[in-house]
Structure formats: structure tokens, C-alpha cells
Amino acid sequence: MVKGKNDYIFNFIINFLGFIIICSVLFVLLFIISASFSDPREVVLGNVFLFPKGFNLDAYKTLIEKADLWMGYKNSIIYTIVGTLINVSLTMLTAYPLSRRDFKGKGIITIFFMFTMYFSGGLVPTFILVKSLGMYNSMWSLLLPGAVSTYNIIICRTFLQTSIPYEIQESAKIDGFNDFGIFFKIILPLSGPIIAVLVMFYALGHWNNYFSALIYLTDRKKYPLQIFLSEILVRSQQVGIEQMMSDEDLLAAQKQADQAELLKYALVIVSSLPFMILYLMLQKYFVKGIMVGAIKG
Amino acid sequence: MTIRLNNIKGQTQIKKKSFAKRLKNNYQLYLMVLPAITLVFIFSYVPIYGMQIAFKDFNAKLGIWGSPWVGLEHIFKFIKSPYFYKLMWNTFSINFYxxxxxxxxxxxxxxxxxxxxNARYKKALQTIIxxxxxxxxxxxxxxxxLFTSESKGIINSVLDMLGFERIPFMAKAEWFRPIYIISGIWQNFGWTSIIYIAALTGVDIEMHEAAIIDGATRLQRIWHINLPTIKPTIIILLLMNMGRMLNVGFEKIYLMQLPLNQDVSEVIATYTYKIAFEGGSFSYGTSIGLFINVINLILLLIFNNISKSVNDVSLW
Structure with missing residues (x-):
């Protein structure tokens, strides 16, 4: 592009605005990280901003001893892996036929799926159904009811239609491939980017899922991480304990309260880290994957 | 957003074969869609059948079919209940603001x-936000x-340092909406902007070149070229949001809810949850859900029609 007159000033302003935007996000994240590595007292007194003060790993050491939490962590990993596997296979298997020009009945089938985006039976009827199917308090109650996402099927179908030439499939057919052969030997190997995006979306959904577990699970041993997180991070707002104690007890109690507070910062990090890393790893596929969904509409 | 049916006419009429032959040719494709169709049928369509309990007095022993009919009783009960306007207003206002x-x-x-x-700077920015x-x-x-805690949170530490009074944010009903909205913005602005950034890659470069020759400044070009390029995307996202006006997410509000802020934080979703799962009134809960579902559908149709007639952009 040709350079305009005031380009330097304009660029400076734009870059500066960009910097402010970055700071608005980064400051919060950095503060949480720094706080989790700091001396509890310093955090509570408000002396920690961008860098840790009184560096120590106490919060993480306490965290390691919390057996509940690691059980939740383990459960969440299992639910995420199994759930994502189900989601991605169902999405690809459904999107592929719908992307085929010669697939009879795809209009009706698409409507069948799309209808559920606009009208659903709602929370209670779904709950009654899950219960009557005997899935109450089991892993499947978290994984099966939302296993098919119409929105992702459509994104995926659009990707297959636009980025894999139909001619390849036709010539494969002439070479004697059947439909499953085409799907496994041609379509899947060419769908890397969209599969990466699907894995990311679905896995994130399972990892962060709180509501299904809240209504369907009763057994503490089956709780996913988010339930334990909600107990520690949200439902533990203790107020007014401090007034009832003697001075010495007060000091000890205060120290304990400070540490409990710090533990929460560490917990935020430990629970969010896996997805931040996965996000950075799969990041290059994102814009591509989202663009397929966004532009085509 | 790809919420649009594919144009099937003209594509399916390529070959006309007998049904049996088509099924034989394509049976593997039907096998592929079968699992998803089965699951959607069970978990999305069967509950729609179950919605009839909105017009019944559901009794677990009698089952969905056997429970006695009561007609519109539950829906009237909801509309007449003292909470009705409060719930509608809380839900609407939190979405609207x-x-x-x-x-x-x-x-x-x-x-x-x-x-x-600068490509690197741009990429770093996108990744971080x-x-x-x-x-x-x-x-x-x-x-x-953590951040808003009165005695330990960083926001109050800063207020303290600047010489202001500490504010017990979460205990004050009037702070509920601002905190909900600001945290929502912080969490989602970057993600939503990706959609627009993607749409902006579709900008016509020749238009920019022509505008430069005509002496347009960069601001003018943003206003007259870039913004109109993403206008359809803006309208579709706006439409989808308007259609969801009474459909506030349950989790965040439920988790942020304290007895002290209940006056503004009780919304339809949290109320329904409490009615159904804490109070055990399945029928009443279902009827509230159905009522809201229908309103949402009507809203969506209205906004879609407005946009279709004004801008020629539609969800379908």
C-alpha cells in the first residue's frame, strides 16, 4: 500500500492502542501468576502488582496435598478425553455425508439437526429422560446428551465442501474405494485443521463443564474438577470469623485465611494451564477454522 | 456465521435413480449419519415430547404420559406470581446492558x-486477547x-491506596450488573473480535487503492470501506444476541449469586433451576422453560424479519 501523509502518527496511535488492549488482558493474568508465587501477607496487603513479592511455592505445595482436587483433575481428564473422542467422531462422520453433493436426503437431515438449535425440550424434560435411561450419576450423563453439536457439524461440513475438491473423491471411487474408504483414507487425512479446531472446542467444553455435573452427579468420587473448584473458589466466602477469637488465635487464623486466599490464585493457574498450553499449540489452526465458519455465512 | 441451509436444489437432481438403487449405492453414507441422528433423536426430540409435563402435574410414579393434565395452570401461575416481573426485568436488563x-x-x-x-505484533496481540x-x-x-474481596482484593487495595473507601463489591446489589458485564467483556472481547478480524480479511484491496488515489485518509477508509465490509457479520451477531434477550447463561449468574445481591441476580434460569431441582416442581419448571423458549423463538423471528427487510441479511 501507498503511504499516506499522517501515516507515522496514525501508526503510532494504532500501536499504542494495541498496547493498551494487550495490557488490559495481560495485567490480570500476570497479577494472578505473581500472586500465586508471593508471600500471602504481601498479596493481601496489596503490595503485589506485576511481580511476585517474597517469592515462595507454598501455595502450590498445599495444593499438591489436596487429594479431592486431584481426583477431580483425574475425572476431568477422563471425561474430556472420552467426550472429545465421541464428539469429534460423530461430527466428522455426520459432516462428511452432508458435504457430499450426491447424498440423497441431506436437506431433510440438515433440517432435522438445525431444528434443535432453535427449539429444545429444555432442562427438566432432558433431566427426566437422562434419569429414566439410568444414566443419572454416571459419566454418560455428562457426555451423551450434548454429544452432537449442530453448529460444529455445519462448520465442519462447510470446511469439507470448500477445501477438499470433489473430484478427488470421484476419482477414488473409480479406483474402487467405497464411501468408508474415501472417508478414512482421503477425507480424514485432509481434515487436520478442522479436526484440531473441533478437538479444541469440544475438549474445552468438557473441561469447563460445570452445570451438567451439578445436576447429574451425586457421587463425590465422580465429580469433575470444576465442581471442586467452585467449592474452593466460590462457595468458601468466609466472613466474620475473625471477630470471635483472641489475639493469638486471630493472628494464626489470619495467616491461615491469607494462605487460603493465596491457594485460590494457585488454583486458578493449575486449572487453567492445560488449556492455555493446548490453545497456544493449536493456535495456528484457529483463525483458519473460525474463518471457515465466519466468512461462509 | 454458517447458519444457513445449503442450496440443495439443482444439486440433488443430477441423477435420478430408483430409491433401492440409491440406498444400495449410498448405504455407507447413511450408516455414517446414523449414530448422530439416533443421539439427536433421543436427547433432543424425546425431551420435546417430555415437554407436555408443562401442562400436567408431573408425578414420577405415573410417568410423563400417566400424569394428569392441568392445562395452562402452571404458565398462569408463573405469569401471576409476584416474582414474574422482577425475573423478567432482571433477565432482560442484564442481557440488554x-x-x-x-x-x-x-x-x-x-x-x-x-x-x-507489524505481523508479529498483530499475532501476539490476537493470541493474548x-x-x-x-x-x-x-x-x-x-x-x-478474589479481585473484588473487600479486605484482600487488589481492586480495594488500589482504592485504598488512592485514598478511597473500600467497597464490598459482591455484597452490594448495585455492583452486581457492572461486575457481571465488565468481567464478561474482559473474558470475551478478544474471542469475538476474531470473527470480525476474519471478516476483515475479505476487504477489497482494490477499493483501498482507489480510495488512496482519491486522497482518502486512513480513518475515512476504515469508516467507508472496512466497516461496511463487516456489516453483514455485525448484523448477524447482533441478531443472534437480540434473539437471546431472555436467555441468560445460568452458570455465571448462579455462581455469582449471594443472598445479598439476589434482588438483581435472580434471573429466569436460576429461578427455574431452584424451582425444579431444589423445590422439586418439575412441571412448573418445565412450563417456565417452555414459556421462555417460545418468547425467544418469537424474538428471533421478529429480529430476523426486521433485518431481512432492512438489510437483506438473514440467519436463514
């Missing part, structure tokens, strides 16, 4: 990001509690 405050931000951000010429999207609702609410 959220929409007004948070909708323009990703658009502005995407226009700014699009002007950044998307990161908060990956934080779970539970953790996000946890962060809110």
Missing part, C-alpha cells in the same frame, strides 16, 4: 488490530471474588 456495553468493543478492537502493520476465553466460568467467578 451487556449487549449495549459489550457489543461494540470487539468491532472497534478488530478495526484497530486490522490496522496494525483470546486467552481469557479459555478460562472456565467457575474460575472466572473465582477471579471475580
Amino acid at each position: 451487556s449487549l449495549i456495553c459489550s457489543f461494540p468493543i470487539p468491532i472497534i478492537i478488530s478495526l484497530i488490530v486490522n490496522e496494525i502493520t 483470546c486467552a481469557p476465553h479459555f478460562i472456565s466460568t467457575v474460575v472466572m467467578v473465582g477471579i471475580i471474588f
Whole structure:
């Protein structure tokens, strides 16, 4: 592009605005990280901003001893892996036929799926159904009811239609491939980017899922991480304990309260880290994957 | 957004074969869609059948079919209940204020990001502003509690340092909406802006070149070329948000709810949850859900028609 007159000033302003935007996000994240590595007292007194003060790993050491939490962590990993596997296979298997020009009945089938985006039976009827199917308090109650996402099927179908030439499939057919052969030997190997995006979306959904577990699970041993997180991070707002104690007890109690507070910062990090890393790893596929969904509409 | 049916006419009429032969040719494709169809049928269509309990007095022993009919009793009970206006207003207002405050931000951000010429800087910016999207609702609410804590939170530390009074944010009903909205913006603006940034890659470069020759400044070009390019995307997202006006997410509000802020934080979703799962009135809960579902559908149709006639942009 040709350079305009005031380009330097304009660029400076734009870059500066960009910097402010970055700071608005980064400051919060950095503060949480720094706080989790700091001396509890310093955090509570408000002396920690961008860098840790009184560096120590106490919060993480306490965290390691919390057996509940690691059980939740383990459960969440299992639910995420199994759930994502189900989601991605169902999405690809459904999107592929719908992307085929010669697939009879795809209009009706698409409507069948799309209808559920606009009208659903709602929370209670779904709950009654899950219960009557005997899935109450089991892993499947978290994984099966939302296993098919119409929105992702459509994104995926659009990707297959636009980025894999139909001619390849036709010539494969002439070479004697059947439909499953085409799907496994041609379509899947060419769908890397969209599969990466699907894995990311679905896995994130399972990892962060709180509501299904809240209504369907009763057994503490089956709780996913988010339930334990909600107990520690949200439902533990203790107020007014401090007034009832003697001075010495007060000091000890205060120290304990400070540490409990710090533990929460560490917990935020430990629970969010896996997805931040996965996000950075799969990041290059994102814009591509989202663009397929966004532009085509 | 790809919420549009494929144009099937003209594509399916390529070959006319007998049904049996088609089935034989394509049976593997039907096998592929079968699992998803079965699951959607069970978990999306069967509950629609179950919705009839909205007009019945559901009794677990009698089952969905056997429970006695009561007609519209539950829906009238909801409309006449003393909570009705409060719930409707709380739900509507939290969505409405959220929409007004948070909708323009990703658009502005995407226009700014699009002007950044340094590719590395641009990429770093995009990566960082998307990161908060990956934080779970539970953790996000946890962060809110940590930051706004009266005695230990950083926001109050800063207020204290600047010589202001400490504010017990979460205990004050009037702070509920602002905190809900600001945290929502912080978490999602980067993610939503990706959609606009993607749409901006479709800008016609020749138009820009022509505009430069005509002496247009960069601001003018943003206003007259870039913004109109993403207009369809803006309208579709706005439409979808308006259609969801009574459909506030349950989790965040439920987690942020304290007895002290219940006056503004009790919304339809949290109320329904409590009615059904804490109170055990399945029929009443279902009828509230159905009532809201129908209103949402009507809203969506209305906004879609407005946009179709004014802008020629439609969800379908």
C-alpha cells in the first residue's frame, strides 16, 4: 500500500492502542501468576502488582496435598478425553455425508439437526429422560446428551465442501474405494485443521463443564474438577470469623485465611494451564477454522 | 456465521435413480449419519415430547404420559406470581446492558488490530486477547471474588491506596450488573473480535487503492470501506444476541449469586433451576422453560424479519 501523509502518527496511535488492549488482558493474568508465587501477607496487603513479592511455592505445595482436587483433575481428564473422542467422531462422520453433493436426503437431515438449535425440550424434560435411561450419576450423563453439536457439524461440513475438491473423491471411487474408504483414507487425512479446531472446542467444553455435573452427579468420587473448584473458589466466602477469637488465635487464623486466599490464585493457574498450553499449540489452526465458519455465512 | 441451509436444489437432481438403487449405492453414507441422528433423536426430540409435563402435574410414579393434565395452570401461575416481573426485568436488563456495553468493543478492537502493520505484533496481540476465553466460568467467578474481596482484593487495595473507601463489591446489589458485564467483556472481547478480524480479511484491496488515489485518509477508509465490509457479520451477531434477550447463561449468574445481591441476580434460569431441582416442581419448571423458549423463538423471528427487510441479511 501507498503511504499516506499522517501515516507515522496514525501508526503510532494504532500501536499504542494495541498496547493498551494487550495490557488490559495481560495485567490480570500476570497479577494472578505473581500472586500465586508471593508471600500471602504481601498479596493481601496489596503490595503485589506485576511481580511476585517474597517469592515462595507454598501455595502450590498445599495444593499438591489436596487429594479431592486431584481426583477431580483425574475425572476431568477422563471425561474430556472420552467426550472429545465421541464428539469429534460423530461430527466428522455426520459432516462428511452432508458435504457430499450426491447424498440423497441431506436437506431433510440438515433440517432435522438445525431444528434443535432453535427449539429444545429444555432442562427438566432432558433431566427426566437422562434419569429414566439410568444414566443419572454416571459419566454418560455428562457426555451423551450434548454429544452432537449442530453448529460444529455445519462448520465442519462447510470446511469439507470448500477445501477438499470433489473430484478427488470421484476419482477414488473409480479406483474402487467405497464411501468408508474415501472417508478414512482421503477425507480424514485432509481434515487436520478442522479436526484440531473441533478437538479444541469440544475438549474445552468438557473441561469447563460445570452445570451438567451439578445436576447429574451425586457421587463425590465422580465429580469433575470444576465442581471442586467452585467449592474452593466460590462457595468458601468466609466472613466474620475473625471477630470471635483472641489475639493469638486471630493472628494464626489470619495467616491461615491469607494462605487460603493465596491457594485460590494457585488454583486458578493449575486449572487453567492445560488449556492455555493446548490453545497456544493449536493456535495456528484457529483463525483458519473460525474463518471457515465466519466468512461462509 | 454458517447458519444457513445449503442450496440443495439443482444439486440433488443430477441423477435420478430408483430409491433401492440409491440406498444400495449410498448405504455407507447413511450408516455414517446414523449414530448422530439416533443421539439427536433421543436427547433432543424425546425431551420435546417430555415437554407436555408443562401442562400436567408431573408425578414420577405415573410417568410423563400417566400424569394428569392441568392445562395452562402452571404458565398462569408463573405469569401471576409476584416474582414474574422482577425475573423478567432482571433477565432482560442484564442481557440488554451487556449487549449495549459489550457489543461494540470487539468491532472497534478488530478495526484497530486490522490496522496494525507489524505481523508479529498483530499475532501476539490476537493470541493474548483470546486467552481469557479459555478460562472456565467457575474460575472466572473465582477471579471475580478474589479481585473484588473487600479486605484482600487488589481492586480495594488500589482504592485504598488512592485514598478511597473500600467497597464490598459482591455484597452490594448495585455492583452486581457492572461486575457481571465488565468481567464478561474482559473474558470475551478478544474471542469475538476474531470473527470480525476474519471478516476483515475479505476487504477489497482494490477499493483501498482507489480510495488512496482519491486522497482518502486512513480513518475515512476504515469508516467507508472496512466497516461496511463487516456489516453483514455485525448484523448477524447482533441478531443472534437480540434473539437471546431472555436467555441468560445460568452458570455465571448462579455462581455469582449471594443472598445479598439476589434482588438483581435472580434471573429466569436460576429461578427455574431452584424451582425444579431444589423445590422439586418439575412441571412448573418445565412450563417456565417452555414459556421462555417460545418468547425467544418469537424474538428471533421478529429480529430476523426486521433485518431481512432492512438489510437483506438473514440467519436463514
